[in-house]
Amino acid sequence: MATMKEKRSCGQRCEDFGRFVWNSDEGKFMGRTPEKWVYISLYYVAFYVVIAGLFSLAIWTLMYTLDPYAPDYQDRLNSPGVMVWPNTYGEEIVEINYNTSDKASWMKMTNILNEFLEPYNDTKQLECNKYNCTKGKYFIQDTFSAPHHTKWACPFMQSMLGACSGFDDPTFGYNCSMPCVVIKMNRIINFLPTNNTDHVPYVNCTVLEGQNNVDKIEYFPECAAMDLSYFPYYGKLAQPTYVNPLVAVRFRLVGEKQAKIQCRVVSKKISYENFYDPYEGKVIFQLKAVK
Template sequence: MAALKEKRTCGQRCEDFGRFVWNSDNGTLFGRTPEKWVYISLYYVAFYVVMTGLFCLAIWTLMYTLDPYTPDYQDRLPSPGVMVWPDKYDEEHIVITYNSSDKVSVSKMSSCLHNFLGQYNDTLQKDCDHNCTKGKYFMQHNFLPGTHTKESCSFSVSQLGNCSGLHDPTFGYNCDMPCVIIKMNRIINYLPSKNNTQDIQVNCTVLEGEENVKKIEYFPENALMDRSYFPYYGKLAQPNYLNPLVAVRISLTGKRSAKFQCRVVADKITYENIHDPYEGKVVFTLQNLHVPSSPSSVHHHSSTL
């Protein structure tokens, strides 16, 4: 039977560890002589210098081949998305509700539109008109010298007429003629139509509650998104670019509630993608929560006075 290994004391273990750290007999530090530590340190320094150099070279090569003005790969839909303001995108379905008799509700809606349209101020847009020809795509193949940017066509808020907030700061939310703003999202180098003859137009239809809609008006005239705002060349190339807008003023009646679908109509814009409800169109419900007093209650109230 083999003899049992003698159990080492704590002092002996500490002594062994100390000898491992520094062995005076062999002149080793942690099992290696100082000369070997120098060699291995130089090896790892050289190794990480080479690895760092290769990594930096790879990053430099990648950045050198990338165009900061045009992404090499765009994982986007073939048609742009469409949005509506006042925005209510915290819900699965867009429901724009307001109360025309409630000042707080009216102020909330009008403030949302004023904030959104602030960047379209006529004064701010004065410097953006550059060689824009209405009705034609604004193709720019070269950058401006010095700034290395491209020109942008202005879109002033006054083009939205009665829905600009200039004449009616409440945008019609104090009555039954509210305004909504339709905007198409940006896609770099995208042309909505294949030629220079087809209009890019917003068209709104009533999906539910048609009997509650008296009239639909568009601003600018004919609900056009002029072709001169396309193509968009990117934020770096066009820092002053603003999307063209179309305002829709809806006259509500009856129950003052209806569901709408607003499409941007052009031959290259699709809207039937069931997986993306905002591609080429936006669907929303507009509802006035104000309940007018009935004639009988008004008569009763006046008689009690």
């Protein structure tokens, strides 16, 4: 029978571990002499310095090849999405529901619109965007001629929304049954909405449900167009003062004062029948006023 291995005591094990940490007889620290520890430390320092240098070189090369003003790859939709304000979302679509008799209810809608339109303040726009744009013509810019190596942007002022600007009626019609909504098309860098400058993209709203409850639809600006001078968009870095062109729509609600509305930006290069993206080229929302 093999001799059983002698069981070592706790003191002996601690003594062995202490000898492993520092062996005074052989002058070794944790199994290596101080000279070998210096060599191996220098090796790993040099190894990680080379790795860090190669990684930094790779990042620098990548950043050098990227255009800071536009992404090299755009995996987003070729056709822009469309949104509506006040942007009060329900379970499936935007639900703009308010009570004309409840000030807190319609003030909520008013505050959303005021906050959204803050960058469109007339004074602010005239200060930031001093360039005189040519209406009805694409604003193509091949150089960075604006200050601080940027490109010019055409001003869009809140007053251009007419009766829905909030100037004449600070409540935007939400204290009665004539509410205003604002339609905005999302930005796509270098996107041109049409190949023909004679066909300007415009907003068209139709009543999907509750046709008898909408007596009148008005657009501001009156032509409901998004002028071509706001296209193309060159990116946030190139055009830091750019703001989207807007179209405001005012509805006169009657009867039950509720309807399901679809507002579409009409242009040949803007699609709106994408089943997988309900906001591409159009927006659908529920509008309801109670008293």
